[in-house]
Amino acid sequence: MSHKILAKDKLDAFLQGLCRDQDLFAPVMKDGKVGWAPVTTAAEALWEFSNSELSPKDFFFPQTECMMRFKNVQGDPQGMIMQAEPALNKPRVLLNIRPCDAKAFQVLDMIFVQDEMTNDLYWRDKREKTTLIGLACNDPCPTCFCTTVGSNPHGTTGLDVLLTDIGDKLVAESFTAKGEALLKELPEVTRQDLFQAGELKKAAEAKITSGVAVDKINAATVMELYDAPLWDRVMESCLNCGTCTFCCPTCHCFDIQDETQGEAGRRVRNWDYCMSWLFTMHGTGHNPRGTKKDRVRQRFMHKFKYIPVKRGGEIGCVGCGRCVQLCPVNIDVRKVVNDMNA
Amino acid sequence: MTEAQFEPRIAAFFCNWCTYGGADLAGVSRLQYPTNLRAIRIPCTGRMNPNFIMQAFRQGADGVWVSGCHPGDCHYIAGNLYARRRFTVFKNLLEYAGLEPGRLHFSWISSAEASKFQQTVIEVTDAVRALGPAQHLIKDIRKVA
Amino acid sequence: MEAIAQKIREAAKKLLSEGKVDVVIGYAKGSVPMREYPYFAYTPEEAENLTWSSFCCNNLALYTIRRPGRMAVVAQGCVSRNLVNLINENQIKRENLYVIGLNSPGMVDRRKVQALFPGKTITEVIEEPEHLLVKGQGFEERIERKKFLRSNCLTCVQRNPVISDELIGQAGPEGHGGNIDNVAAPWEKLIPAERWAEMQETFKDCIRCYACRDACPLCYCYVCFVDEAQPQWCAKSQDEADVMTFHLLRAFHCAGRCTDCGTCESACPQGIKMRRLTSKIEKDIRELYGYRPGMEIGAQPPMSLFKPNDPQDFIK
Numbered sequence: 001m002s003h004k005i006l007a008k009d010k011l012d013a014f015l016q017g018l019c020r021d022q023d024l025f026a027p028v029m030k031d032g033k034v035g036w037a038p039v040t041t042a043a044e045a046l047w048e049f050s051n052s053e054l055s056p057k058d059f060f061f062p063q064t065e066c067m068m069r070f071k072n073v074q075g076d077p078q079g080m081i082m083q084a085e086p087a088l089n090k091p092r093v094l095l096n097i098r099p100c101d102a103k104a105f106q107v108l109d110m111i112f113v114q115d116e117m118t119n120d121l122y123w124r125d126k127r128e129k130t131t132l133i134g135l136a137c138n139d140p141c142p143t144c145f146c147t148t149v150g151s152n153p154h155g156t157t158g159l160d161v162l163l164t165d166i167g168d169k170l171v172a173e174s175f176t177a178k179g180e181a182l183l184k185e186l187p188e189v190t191r192q193d194l195f196q197a198g199e200l201k202k203a204a205e206a207k208i209t210s211g212v213a214v215d216k217i218n219a220a221t222v223m224e225l226y227d228a229p230l231w232d233r234v235m236e237s238c239l240n241c242g243t244c245t246f247c248c249p250t251c252h253c254f255d256i257q258d259e260t261q262g263e264a265g266r267r268v269r270n271w272d273y274c275m276s277w278l279f280t281m282h283g284t285g286h287n288p289r290g291t292k293k294d295r296v297r298q299r300f301m302h303k304f305k306y307i308p309v310k311r312g313g314e315i316g317c318v319g320c321g322r323c324v325q326l327c328p329v330n331i332d333v334r335k336v337v338n339d340m341n342a
Numbered sequence: 343m344t345e346a347q348f349e350p351r352i353a354a355f356f357c358n359w360c361t362y363g364g365a366d367l368a369g370v371s372r373l374q375y376p377t378n379l380r381a382i383r384i385p386c387t388g389r390m391n392p393n394f395i396m397q398a399f400r401q402g403a404d405g406v407w408v409s410g411c412h413p414g415d416c417h418y419i420a421g422n423l424y425a426r427r428r429f430t431v432f433k434n435l436l437e438y439a440g441l442e443p444g445r446l447h448f449s450w451i452s453s454a455e456a457s458k459f460q461q462t463v464i465e466v467t468d469a470v471r472a473l474g475p476a477q478h479l480i481k482d483i484r485k486v487a
Numbered sequence: 488m489e490a491i492a493q494k495i496r497e498a499a500k501k502l503l504s505e506g507k508v509d510v511v512i513g514y515a516k517g518s519v520p521m522r523e524y525p526y527f528a529y530t531p532e533e534a535e536n537l538t539w540s541s542f543c544c545n546n547l548a549l550y551t552i553r554r555p556g557r558m559a560v561v562a563q564g565c566v567s568r569n570l571v572n573l574i575n576e577n578q579i580k581r582e583n584l585y586v587i588g589l590n591s592p593g594m595v596d597r598r599k600v601q602a603l604f605p606g607k608t609i610t611e612v613i614e615e616p617e618h619l620l621v622k623g624q625g626f627e628e629r630i631e632r633k634k635f636l637r638s639n640c641l642t643c644v645q646r647n648p649v650i651s652d653e654l655i656g657q658a659g660p661e662g663h664g665g666n667i668d669n670v671a672a673p674w675e676k677l678i679p680a681e682r683w684a685e686m687q688e689t690f691k692d693c694i695r696c697y698a699c700r701d702a703c704p705l706c707y708c709y710v711c712f713v714d715e716a717q718p719q720w721c722a723k724s725q726d727e728a729d730v731m732t733f734h735l736l737r738a739f740h741c742a743g744r745c746t747d748c749g750t751c752e753s754a755c756p757q758g759i760k761m762r763r764l765t766s767k768i769e770k771d772i773r774e775l776y777g778y779r780p781g782m783e784i785g786a787q788p789p790m791s792l793f794k795p796n797d798p799q800d801f802i803k
């Protein structure tokens with residue numbers, strides 16, 4: 001929509017504007033790890049970093065989220081009451097979010113908000129009240145492979161604004177009305193600045209040297225992939241832990257439970273994960289994904305076959321590389337997918 | 343709440359073959375003791391999974407007390423002796439993690455020791471009362487997200 | 488390291504080509520620096536992928552549990568101790584096991600290395616005899632290996648394998664000079680409120696992914712207590728009580744069994760130091776019952792034993 005310039009010495013003023021009636025969050029360095037935290041000044045936020053160790057999905061999909069509270073008091077007019085949890089009371093801004101993560105939220109929108117029946121108000125409420133200001137990656141990591149799964153180090157999908165660091169200033173591009181309003185007061189960009197941003201984009205893309213190919217996965221049937229021999233090897237060292245799913249920006253499985261205490265209770269949803277045997281355990285004792293192999297296969301099939309089939313070719317992975325970095329036994333999604341594509 | 347007013351709730355796990363009987367005897371002997379404990383009968387201290395202690399604290403008990411047969415007197419020969427090692431290691435671990443000494447108690451009381459039972463109830467209750475309400479490990483769904 | 492790796496490959500090839508075992512479980516080079524991974528070689532050709540480095544941090548004993556057939560396992564001190572544990576707990580049979588033993592050089596903590604280069608990406612780490620050459624985007628630094636050992640390797644008391652059918656390289660010293668009692672000591676000096684504050688600080692970032700449990704060769708229960716649903720001992724939420732219940736009870740379940748192999752800490756995506764709990768128990772078990780786990784085939788686990796005169800000062 002519009003291209004503006006945000007000088008680095010004007011950042012604090014810009015951030016002050018953002019904080020006025022919103023909560024502002026950004027990646028920060030804490031105990032040697034990059035994580036998200038509230039900020040009010042530019043100095044608190046990180047401007048040169050690869051990405052947060054965990055994805056920021058918990059802003060919209062907290063690991064533990066109370067959905068409602070209830071009481072079950074027989075004979076009390078106030079009993080048998082269900083009470084909705086309050087919606088988010090203040091809009092939020094996520095500053096310096098990476099394009100891959102913003103893209104992941106757009107993929108999750110397709111899953112959490114589909115139609116009247118599948119319309120997750122917990123997810124939607126927070127999404128609608130949040131503005132995403134992205135920071136383009138000029139220095140992707142060796143584990144990033146976004147360009148091969150439909151994203152880009154300077155990608156704009158899902159963002160309200162994208163900032164590109166061109167030295168002493170940032171090029172700020174808006175894509176939504178919300179984003180445009182934020183940039184209203186900023187000066188126009190010059191042709192030279194835009195050219196520089198474009199060059200940085202090309203350079204960043206060139207730095208992404210690893211990736212996945214999915215053409216043969218797309219061509220194969222579900223059953224061909226499902227029965228492929230590779231799963232016997234992929235699953236061997238897997239611990240069936242929650243690391244890869246919990247760090248992933250697009251993994252979104254959850255488990256809903258009622259927790260009670262005396263006559264009161266709450267309905268709470270917690271992150272869950274396909275790698276856990278408990279996730280699919282039935283009350284009957286039957287488990288449709290009863291073996292480690294079934295569970296490992298599910299994670300990759302879901303992202304690279306089931307989601308694409310059901311969501312018009314969209315891939316359930318944005319190539320952030322977090323699972324590659326954090327898997328305790330180095331199960332590398334790039335290798336698995338390339339083996340699937342063999 | 344001042345300390346004087348505070349009445350702790352104590353989860354008390356008693357072996358069926360000894361302390362539970364001791365409590366009965368204390369009752370029929372009309373011995374007076376504080377009423378802060380909620381007695382739970384177990385078949386043997388050897389059945390006492392340390393997890394039960396954890397669950398009592400999770401559910402808000404201010405103190406936990408486990409009592410069984412004197413060494414050598416176990417109905418199942420040695421349940422209490424296996425339990426002893428578990429209690430030692432678990433108590434040390436909880437207190438290492440920050441549980442205040444005085445919240446978790448163990449005793450050997452036979453079914454004939456009504457007055458030891460009475461004395462121990464008083465001791466346990468006083469110790470827990472002095473510490474005030476439990477602080478840690480409580481699963482309170484009203485407080486959290 | 489490379490010389491040792493070569494010998495491991497040769498031993499594995501020989502075992503596989505002679506048909507002595509169905510599989511050799513060892514380590515292979517990871518796709519990211521400082522992350523070797525458990526590798527299963529079924530053929531002499533696959534044995535070529537085996538490696539040995541400063542980053543063999545997974546405990547391979549885990550993979551022998553409930554695995555049919557004859558297997559060879561590459562085992563440094565701690566792994567061999569966990570194999571002994573598993574034999575003593577009747578989980579594996581000695582005769583199905585071929586131990587390719589070797590002295591552990593001590594493994595390096597990748598988080599300690601990364602901490603030297605905050606916010607920067609390490610692209611390659613090259614092994615030199617006493618040093619590591621760390622390379623990244625725009626930097627290169629030679630660091631002294633010894634200074635970056637995992638905390639559990641520093642306090643190790645058994646670097647040589649307890650059991651082995653074949654020894655790779657030379658037996659070496661048993662320790663690295665550290666004392667495991669120093670792990671728990673700082674907390675033991677604190678008052679209860681401070682200890683609890685340390686607990687909160689230690690586990691505040693836990694995301695309950697259970698990588699620590701799942702990587703540990705002691706945690707082989709069919710159903711872990713945290714996964715039990717009827718009754719549900721521990722809810723699935725991030726509430727402090729639930730996180731603490733998991734960690735305290737898991738640590739307790741390792742009593743008299745934990746070999747301080749450090750795999751739990753190496754596996755954790757959040758860098759959580761759960762050995763602060765297990766090392767306290769290790770110390771108690773040693774001081775109270777005179778036992779070190781995994782040192783002797785046939786030894787009975789101390790928590791399934793008693794002595795008439797076991798300490799009981801705390802019992803009224």
Ligand code: SF4
Binds near residue numbers: 241245330
């Ligand atoms: S792939 Fe890795 S991170 Fe994922 S469950 Fe398996 S061991 Fe855990």
Ligand code: SF4
Binds near residue numbers: 248251323324
């Ligand atoms: S699967 Fe791995 S690389 Fe893909 S989005 Fe998830 S964490 Fe990132």
Ligand code: SF4
Binds near residue numbers: 696697758761
């Ligand atoms: S591996 Fe780390 S984050 Fe995961 S459950 Fe264990 S301590 Fe928590």
Ligand code: SF4
Binds near residue numbers: 702704744749765
């Ligand atoms: S608890 Fe940790 S250190 Fe102990 S055996 Fe298990 S993985 Fe190793």
